[in-house]
Amino acid sequence: MKDSASRNMLSGRYRRFLDIIDQYVDEERIITDPLRTLAYGTDASFYRLIPQVVVKARDEGEISRLLKAAGQCEVPVTFRAAGTSLSGQAISDSVLILTGNNWQEREILEDGAKIRLQPGVIGKHANSCLAPLGRKIGPDPASINAAMIGGIAANNASGMCCGTSQNSYKTVARMRIVFQDGTLLDTGDPKSREQFKTTRPDIHDGIAALVREVRDNAVLSERIRNKFKIKNTTGYSLNALIDYDDPIDVITHLMIGSEGTLAFISEITYETVEEHANKASALILFNSIKDACLATEILKKQPVAAVELMDRAALRSVENKAGMPDYLKSLADGTAALLVETRASEKEVLQEQIGAISTALTPITLARPLEFTDKVEEYTKLWNIRKGLFPAVGAVRETGTTVIIEDVAFPIQHLAAATVELQQVMARYHYHHGIIFGHALEGNLHFVFTQDFSTPAEVERYGNFMHDVCTMVVEKYDGSLKAEHGTGRNMAPFVEYEWGHEAYHLMERIKDIFDPNHLLNPGVILNTNPKAHLENLKPLAATHQLVDKCIECGFCEPECPSRNLTLSPRQRITVQRQISRLKAMGKSPEQVETLQKAYQYAGDDTCATDGLCKTACPVEINTGDLTKELRRMRVEGTPRETLARLVGKNYGAVTAMVRLGLTTVDFAHKIFGTTIMKTVAETARKVSGNRLPLWTPEMPKGAGRRSYPHAGALGGRQVVYFPSCISRTMGPARGDSEQRLLSEITELVLKRAGFGVIYPEKMEKLCCGVPFQSKGAFKQADEKAAELEQVLLSATGSGIVPVICDTSPCLYRMREVMDKRLKLYEPVEFLHDFVLPHLTIKQLDETVTIHTTCSSQKLGLAPKMLAIAKACAKDVVVPEKVGCCGFAGDRGFTYPELNSSALAELRPAVEEGGATSGYSNSRTCEIGLSLYSGIRYRSIMHLVERCTR
Structure with missing residues (x-):
């Protein structure tokens, strides 16, 4: 439904804009309410603007119509892909157009030599489909696991290895562009190029005139040429005017790094680059940063792929983290490091390159002997030093402060002096x-620090600091104020200072040619306000210690099952911070109430609390823990806590009632059939206001009661098997050809491997506490876990015998809270490490697919899950874009839209891969997976049982 209240508060031009786009944009994709405009308005920068309108654009044609409407109503427009940009180029106080979820197309061309990508494709996903061909895209930003192609191209993002030779500017092959008036240009289509000359001569001829003018100006041409010898994303890509003759080619390359201020990139085709199979790395330590920088000049001439500089403060920030080399703690104060990587197609060539690099560095005295490693596990640890630097600063900052990462570049001959002066x-x-x-090879330095913007004095300190940095970079070394993070709002006031008036005026003319009314991302790249970088600063109010370290980078978002339905982890934290801020100010109680009411569904009800966000978070924040904590605050001291206590004390009776209920529903399914049952269930849920759980054909039967006898040890091997309350309660679905219970299958597999199976006593009343914890009943969750712990200690002889639990989320919590003497295993780990070696496997001649649950992913068991599947089946499909399934215990029944949204990419991946059956390790997850894949999912135990009969 349209949010009439928030729409009525908009000014006339925005209401006119909405009246126009209502005719062709679905109402659920038009956002004007206070909660979501705030949430979607946040990016990774330290600036905050809240859009008036957010539109989730569907396709290229819709973008064209939106731009026409924006021009007609004179409303500015900003485009957003992932929002991982750091300089404020993806925020707006006007209209924000999102181009992520509906822009996922990718196509490999010419056997991997090229790849066609829409702007919503995540960089990691582009590379994953190229990997089997030994190729990748050239840009390699540190944010590649979250950043989308639209932002990578629009910011000319680079990274550790691509330098200036493999960035978007150098590797773009063709592009589809939508201009401010809605005109479309396909730069790879001759007909489109010719048509563009006729339909938009103002742009085509205007750019052609600028090319001639620049070519005739030898001084300006040389200035441009020199500025792009090093990394430079300050201002527009003026090098396009001297690198290309055809105006269309110039336009294509001007779009790279234009940050959405000239037009919209609806599609880009890249020339790919080789991904070498063999790599080796070395952490080379020097007695001073000057020595490290001088060594970089030597390495520039050697076969190196990456050279990363780190000063002593950087090394110190990570030296106490797990997995770091012990010698980091004993380094002298002035020590600096270069992390060097060399790559080759052949192992022999790699060894030759290592020798050449080592010989070249002989003249420089090192703080430790030089040692390369080509072992993946060893060089991964070295690169974890580099990857941990930014989050290390973020993790120690004071609450309320922000982390700022600036980005400059110098001619490499000045790197040593400039680095010392920057310190x-x-x-x-x-x-x-x-x-x-x-990135030392490119003379590219990042400096990271924490900044408090809460007082005028602190803002002034930052402003004076940036002034001095700019003076040093520009006046003394003629460097780049922005090397790879984009100009954004942050450096826009300094573009003319770096480039000079003549070049800056050229940029203004380019903007006027493309966007004469200045409606595309105004204030970005070109901004006449000298204080723009000190305005609209983002407040980071304290809200809860669980999430106060969040730097709002957005790395978590691809892992979140609700990201395309309601809110992502970053957005949940943004809203909670705003609520806390407004409360602390003692103002706007109505606004607080509005946000809190809206947050209930968007932030709480549809949060799966799976915790996968932590696996991608630089500072290891689990936003699911915040959701659970908010639920706890609503439960404690209320009737709901009393009910939870009652359920906990009578757990055996409660699970028996659940089994009876499932059996009754299944009987109705048998009598009425699937079609009638589905219609009745959907109607009943609708009438109840979605309070009733949604029945689906995959709803399980009640698990039949069975005895769990104690069995003696066979061959000295025994295991305590604890079937979770889920597997004791839920049986197979009616349509499943396999009607045996999971506990029966598990026991059978264990016995085939020679294990004696021991069941805990009084098992019907036992629970690990997950159902209670997820609903905020923390005390009852801990009571149930403690009860189970004592039973397991008794059954295992105080931890002598291992324990297997057949449901991964339950096992995950058991490991978190139970006595460390207990050796606790979930199905995948126990199968891989202990069971498979004792079984004779006959590989099935079929294709299967697997889903590693969130809990197993957090335990690092995805490789073992894949290994088991590959041992049991000829081919295995692992859907790339499917993370958490979103079933989240019972939320697949109570909020089925979460499950549906999370698994939107599942069926296409399963069908493309040709899988005929699926396997996981959580019964509730398997319900949703079966429903949305079109094939049957069962426990991984079923697969092992099938191929060991």
């Missing part, structure tokens, strides 16, 4: 916890 400037402004690191 001095940071010290002068008391950024004592700041660190410096960067």
Whole structure:
């Protein structure tokens, strides 16, 4: 439904805009309510603007119509893909157009030599489909696991290895562009190119005139040429005017790095680059940062793929983290490091390159002997040092402060002097916890520090600091104020200072040619306000210690099952911070109430609390824990807590009632059939206001009661098997050809492997506490876990015998809270490590698919799950874009839209891969997986049982 109240508060031009787009944009894709405009308005920068309208655009044609409507109503427009940009280029106080979820097309061309991508494709996903061909895209930003192609191209993002030779500017092959008036140009289509000359001569001829003018100006041409010898994303890609002759080619390359200020990139085709099979890395330590920088000049001439510089403060920030080399703690104060990687197609060539690099560095005295490693596990640990730097600063910052990462570049011959001077400037402004690191081969430095923007004095300190940095970079070294993070709002006031008036005026003319009314992302790249970088600063109010370290980078978002339905983890934290901020100010109680009411569904009800966000978070925040904590606060001291206590004390009777209910519903299914049953269930749920759980054909039967006898040990091997309350309660679905209970299958497999199976006593009343914890009944969850713990200690002889639990979420919590003497295993781990070696497997001649649950992913068991599947089946499909299934215990019944949204990509992946059956390790997850895949999912135990008969 349309949010009439929030629409009525908009000014006339925005209401006119909405009246126009209502005719062709579905109402659920038009957002004007306070909660979601705030949430969607947040990006990774330290700026905050709240859009008036957010539109989730569907396709290229719709973008064209939206831009026409924006022009007609004179409303500015900003495009957003992933929102991982750091300089404020993806926020708006006008209309924000999202181009993520509906823009996922990708196509490999010419056997991997090229790849066609829509702007919503995540960089990691582009590379994953190229990997089997030994190729990848050239840009490799640190955010590649979350950043989308639209932002990567629009910001000309680079990274550790791509430098200036493999970035988007150098590797773009063709592009589809939608201009501000809705005109479409396909730069790879001759007909489209010719048509564009006729339909938009103002742009085509205007750019052609600028090309001639720049070519005739030798001084300006040389200035442009020199500026792009190093990394540079300050301003527009003026090098296009001297690198290309055809205006269409110039336009294509001007779009790279234009940050949505010239037009919209609806599709880009990249020339791909080789992904070498053999790699080796070394952490080379120097006595001073000057020595490290001088060594970089030597390495520039060697066969190196990456050279990452880290100062002593950077190394110190991670030296106490798990997995870091012990020697980091003993390094002298002035020590600096270069993390060097070399790559080759052949192992022999790789060894030759290592030798050449080592010989070249002989003249420089090192703080430790040089040692390369080509072992994946070893060089991965080395690169974890580099990857941990930014989050290390974020993790130690004071609550309420923000983490700022700036990005400059120098000609490499000035790198040593510039780095030392940058350290001095940071010290002068008391950024004592700041660190410096960067892509040394390109003279590209990042400096990271924490900043409080809560007082005018602190804002002034930051402003003065940035002024001095800019003066040093521009005046002394003629460097780049932005090397790879994009100009954004952050450096827009300094573009003319870096480039000079003539080049800056050229940029203004480019903007006027493309966007004469300045409606596309105004204030970004070109901004005449000298204080723009000090305005609209994002408040980071304290809200809860579980999430206060969040830096709002957005790395968590691809892992969240509700990201395309309601809110992502980053957005949940943004809203909670705003609620806390408004409360602390003592203002706008109505606004607080509005946000809290809207948050209930968007933030709480549809949060799966799976915790996968933590696996991608640089500072390891689990937003699911915040949701559980908010639920706890609503439960404790209320009748709901009393009910939870009653359920816990009578758990055996409650699970028996659930079994009876499932059996009754299944009997109705048998009598009425699927069609009538589905219609009745959907009607009943609708009439109840969605209070009744939704019945589906995959609803399980009640599990038949069975005895769980104690069995003696066979061959000295025994295991305590604890079937979870889910597997003791839920049986197979009516349509499943396999009607045996999971506990029967598990016991059979264990016995085939020679294990004696021991069942805990009084098992019907036992529970690990997961159902209670997920609903906020923490005390009862801990009571049930403690009860189970004592039973298991008794059954295992105080931990002598291992324990297997057949449901991964239950096992995950058991490991978190139970006595460490207990050796606790979930099905995948126990099968892989202990069972399979004792079984004779006959591989099935079929294709299967697997789903590693969130809990198993957090336990690092995905590789073992895949290994089991590959041992049992000829071919295995692992759907790339499916993470958490969103079933979340009972939420697949109570909020089925969460499950549906999370698994939107499942069926296409299963069908494309040709899988005929699926396997997982949680019964409730398997319900949703079966419903939305078109095939039957069962426990991985079923697969092992099938191929060991």
